[in-house]
Amino acid sequence: MCGVAGIATTETPDPAIVQEMCGILSHRGPDGDGFYTGENVALGMRRLAIIDVAGGNQPVFNEDRSVVAVFNGEIYNFADLRGELISRGHRFRSNSDSECIVHLYEEHGEDLVHHLRGMFAFALWDVKRRRLLLARDRVGKKPLYYRDTGESLQFASELKALTVVDQDRREVDLVALHHYLTYQYVPAPWSIFRGIRKLPPGHLLTWQSGRVHVRRYWQLDFTPAGAISEPEAAERTRELLLEATRIRMVAERPLGAFLSGGVDSSAVVAAMARTAEGPVKTFAVGFDDARFDERAHARVVARQYGTDHHEFVVNASALDILPTLAWYFDEPFADSSAIPSFYVAKLSRAHVTVALNGDGGDESFGGYTRYALMARTARYRAPRSVHPSLGRLGRLLLENGSTRTPLRKAGIALTMLGDTLPGRYARMMSYFTPEQKHDLYTESMRRELSGTDSYDLMARAFGASRADSLVNQLMDVDVNTYLPGDLLVKVDITTMANSLEARSPFLDHRLMEWAARLPATLKVRGSTTKYLLKKALEDWLPPEVLYRPKQGFGVPLGHWLRTELKDLAWDVLTDGTARSRGFFRPESVRTLLEEHEAGANHTRRLWALMQFELWHRRFVDQPLPDAPSTAGETLRHIG
Secondary structure: OEEEEEEEEOOOOOHHHHHHHHHHOHHHOEOOEEEEEOOOEEEEEEEOOOOOOOOOOOOEEOOOOOEEEEEEEEEOOHHHHHHHHHHOOOOOOOOOOOOHHHHHHHHHHHHHHHHOOEEEEEEEEEOOOOEEEEEEOOOOOOOOEEEEOOOEEEEEOOHHHHHOOOOOOOOEOHHHHHHHHHHOOOOOOOOOEOOOEEOOOOEEEEEEOOEEEEEEOOOOOOOOOOOOOHHHHHHHHHHHHHHHHHHOOOOOOOEEEEOOOOHHHHHHHHHHHOOOOOOOEEEEEEOOOHHHOOHHHHHHHHHHHOOEEEEEEEOHHHHHHHHHHHHHHOOOOOOOOHHHHHHHHHHHOOOOOEEEOOOOHHHHHOOOHHHHHHHHHOOOOOOHHHHHHHHHHHHHHHHHOOOOOHHHHHHHHHHHHOOOHHHHHHHHHOOOOHHHHHHHEOHHHHHHOOOOOOHHHHHHHHHHOOOOOHHHHHHHHHHHOHHHHHHHHHHHHHHHOOOOEEEOHHHOHHHHHHHHOOOHHHOOEOOEOOHHHHHHOOOOOOHHHHOOOOOOOOOOHHHHOOOOOHHHHHHHHHOHHHHOOOOEOHHHHHHHHHHHHHOOOOHHHHHHHHHHHHHHHHHOOOOOOOOOOOOOOOEEEOO
16 A cells, blocks of 8 residues: 656656655655656656565566556456566566556556456556556555646645646646535546546556557446345345455455445454454444434444454544544545545554455445436426426525525426436435535636536436436446545545555455346335345344444534534634635525524535635645644544
8 A cells, every 4th residue: 555656758757756656655654665767757656555564665577677657556356467477477576556557568458457366556657668558456445646747647646746836836726626515526537626536446657758648448337136035135246345345354464344334344244253353443423412423333243353442532522633634544534434434444553454344235236216216206306398488487486595495396206207317316425406506606606607507527427327217327436436435535644644554355356246137126126225145145244233324424514513612613614715716606505504693504504614724724825734743633532
């Protein structure tokens, strides 16, 4: 696990810039660094040593040093790949997984990515062809940002590392901001800075002589598999999960697991316990507010498997870390579960260097209640001839009705009834609807963004899906939007901020590809979500864990914004600095604060605005700041 950075150029590269970029990434790799400078390229990396701790330094080279690479991630099938490559005459200098990359390139060129099983973002320089290859893993576990200037391509694992190259080019991309306010994250390929892009998951980028080409190399296939009985499917699910977990337990550093008490993390801990030689170390974070506290459910699993279990409680005073989170996240990010995620990572790192988690179970096995809701309501649509009228009437009510009146509820219902399925799903996932953004924006923002519809991103994701049913289509859409844009960003940033490697068995691409081809009725059946997975785990986990309502990894943020965080919210969103930006109408922001204080629920919208403002102050209003030395958080250790 590492951070990577570099420059490919038609001119002479400056290695000092790459060294400075890697300095910004030191939290991703506290165990060392490595650099390479060639005629048209400079590459660098920071290392968190997990595999071949003693000998696995980077960059890595092929035998004649005509291919060089820097690598971030883990290749779980590296032992098999290594054996195959040695049998074909390749000579290795180390026992690391990263060295497989350069030899696979010699054998397969760009198609090397199809042979990798794991999470990765890497840069490979072909010395003879003067050609740079960037690649990102199939689902987007590992990030990669880049800037194409024409004569050069700059890239890095984190956005802030690219600001080192030109600190004056930190202009907010208004389209990216527009999308952020809808989805709570900046979706690929945008970044919050104009001119800097994200390489999307499952994509390759090549640079040669100033020309850039980006192509997709992987997409889930939902072609129905042959007939399979429910018991056979359950058995195969267990086999695949056990194998995906086993290969993710290879490490030379201490290893444990996040245990939230939900089905997915509990399943991973159960699989680990069947593989580990000793007790599994497990970590849970909770809250004093029982509505958000899942520690009791985590304890049930911890007791059943005799884990070495640790718990921590987060309270409102722990939000002293907000400036710290703004520094690590690089972009505005409004998923409030980043707070407990940061703490569970920080506190796990005191005991282990690698932590497994349950990410991806919902997207492969149908775990979100919104899947069942969309399936139930899909048949309720007004006649096509009246769709436009209903939509216009609904939007009119939303634009003019108070957030606390029945008129607004009627507007939501009419808009949903007259909308397409992608439109409904986009509204379901929205922080700010188009109508709410219209009310929020200044006139200049409205003009700049006229004709830009964030819901088009959802429509495109639906249009690109190959799934055979609505439920499978929804999961496919989430795999290409919400999963890489929100969930995987959250885990990558919060774990890497603490120099901790996170591994996700449910995101094993072989398991995902198998699950994608299962019929939707094995995933969502009526109001039951994750039907097959729960059946498969009945011998592993107790019913009170398997069949309790889904809770999610939330925080009591709405209450905090009316109490302990109220003054902070008002200060951040209404002071002269915030009012002077020219993005948002001060009176609209004040209305949201007043209505939330009076009892309306504007939690997500206020939080999104706060995170943007805190980010702006950290990354735009001042020179790039140094990394925070400490989070300064308050927490209580339970056991």
